[in-house]
Amino acid sequence: MNFGLSEDQTLLQETMRSFLADQVPIERVRDLRTEDCPGDRALWTQLAELGATGILIPEANGGSDLSLLDAVVVSHALGYAVTPSAFLSSSVLAPLALRALPESQSSDWLAGIGTGELVFGVALTELFSVRENAGIRLENGSLSGKSMMAIDLCKADFFIVAINEETLAVVRHDAPGLEVNRLVTTDATRCTSELLLEQVVPEALIENAGPTISRMLQAGRIALSADTHGAAEAMIDQSVAYAQQRKQFGRPIGSFQAVKHMCAEMIADLEPARSLLWYSAHSFDAMPEEAPLMSCHALAHISEISRTIASVATQVHGGIGWTDDQNLHFWFKRIGMNRHLLGGPEALRAEAAELQGLAQAS
Amino acid sequence: MDLEYDKKYETFRQEVQTFLDEHKPKVKDRATSELSRADFEEWLQLQIKHGYWARTIPQQYGGYGAEPDLMHTVIMDEEFNRAGVLRGSPAQGPSMLVPTLLEHGTEAQREKWIGATMQGKVRWCQGYSEPGSGSDLASLQTSAREDGDDFLINGQKIWTSTADKADMMFVLVRTEPDAPKHSGISYVLLDMKTPGLEVQPLRTMSGDIGENSFNQVFFKDVRVPQSNVVGQRGEGWKIANTTLKHERNSLSSNAEGTLMRLIRLMNRETINGVSAMANPIYRDRLMKLQARVLAMKHHSMRILTYSLKKENSGTAGLVTKLQNCQLGFDMASLAIDVMGELGVLYDHTKYERDKGFWQAHSFFSLGLIIGGGTAQIQKNIISERGLGLPREPKPAKPA
Known part of the structure; x- marks a missing residue:
């Protein structure tokens, strides 16, 4: 019995977090927004060198053939750093589609994603x-x-x-x-x-490709909820740091209960949602019959709590949180973008009810 | 991620199941309050004999004497829950006093009280809160003045659950009036039949004074031997806080069972001939709640893993009480809404649904949101101990 990340996954998490903090600081994200498109092939190659792009690529094609929970770890780190990357499309959705093709057709494509030479x-x-x-x-x-x-x-x-x-x-x-x-x-x-x-x-x-498409959507939704969860966590971390440092009325604003309780409410939603996220990824890997429902609930729930976190975290910062310079809006907007990318919360909950046979009028 | 239980635990699980199959007809579907006191004590003793209650308490104190193993506790809770049978006793004697005595009691105190408490022969209530000392518990004023070998207790306690049925009280009293507030308190064991002690039941919003009665307790020159202090005089605050650690983690919260009950209600209930489940707004609310139930279910598995690895669960562990109590209230709220105008029927009146469970559950959950540290106190704890935010500065002393 061990509910949580393995040692290897914890190491992967640390590696990704420190790589992104070092190589893709928010200044670089700011620079990329002046481009026509934030997609960055140089960064993609770096991610491939770390082994991040080939997590769901078979070993025979040069990938590491790991689990969706491993992909969730990477996706979470990318959300935490609001990194522009094609991870969701190329490393989660495309491999599941391509693996349904005969080996002769798919091998070069799968290998190319793993090496970072191809983007899908x-x-x-x-x-x-x-x-x-x-x-x-x-x-x-x-x-x-x-x-x-x-x-x-x-x-x-x-x-x-x-x-x-x-x-x-x-x-x-x-x-x-x-x-x-x-x-x-x-x-x-x-x-x-x-x-x-x-x-x-x-x-x-x-x-x-019916079953393939179902699996793609499940994996995509779970990976996307990891990205959103990571972005929400980053906003809470920034809020807590700001509340400790910013002073008003002669003391840190984090010593006021009004601000303290905003932070407590955010983390009280975030932590159980992390457990839901891990379990839904594990269901995809080990209990596929549970994955359709878990993927809907994970993405719908995490989209909802994260919208609130995005708003509250900005409010903890006060006026400066609303400015471009403070950068907080990059996370706010990423969370907003993700919310409807693979189905919005209302649609996902309707699907969840339908999956359990709860939607028929009697 | 590995959600399998070790093989050796499956044998244990089967033993528990066999025990329950044999004995559950006697107690199932009856609240323990419906068992006579003698029957309940017999039932507790049978569980102790098999090691399903007082499992890790040493045999010399009347327990079963097994080595602590959290997985055994989890399996027992799961199987008793599944069978719909209460394991042991949820009272405050076993859950709060016994761990305190094991940690701080004298040999004589342990021998006298632990076995009798676990076997249900002695029932306890907890005397902590006072009318003027709720969230700021350490400001409590109930005094214990030295009088020869005794203390004389004067003052008042409130929100004292089951005081009207208890044989004994573990009570926090101020023994050192001149010491700073946290270091003037002692933890004392007190016989409820002592002259000068009066219990007055408090009717709660649920309207009844039933199994979980709520009381005020008044003390007028209540005499108690000084030898009834647990631990050192003046260290009661520290001792009470170590006990709070022992408060059972709600690993076996039954939110999933409540959700299933809510689904059955929604399938059954019709308004204008249309099932509540066919109403997309109710259904959407149900799915929101289901996601939260699933999150808390798997969160408890994560917290369990931290405990098994003897790691600190940190902020993740601090948020469970806040979330679980609110979730209970929110599930009751949807059920009441689904029943529409009939949702307020109560007290076993005609047309009442589920024997009034949902209104009772709503009141009860609201009580839990406040009790044992209000939601606001929980948020202070989460933000200060979990997130490391600074404590509120003490107000300046009046000049």
């Missing part, structure tokens, strides 16, 4: 939310249509595109008939775009 973007939004008449059609072997809020396309080599709940496609970023339009959001740390396809010939089709 994903266009999956229409699986759970159709907006602006979006949707991709497969006609006579070529793809046409639109996908909204696709992730990490700008600097990617290939895209995983959802056609319907049973079919995925792999397309080249420079395939004829393909257009990517960056959609600027509040969050300067993630790349989102619309993808327009006009008779694009895919590199590969993944058919009968």
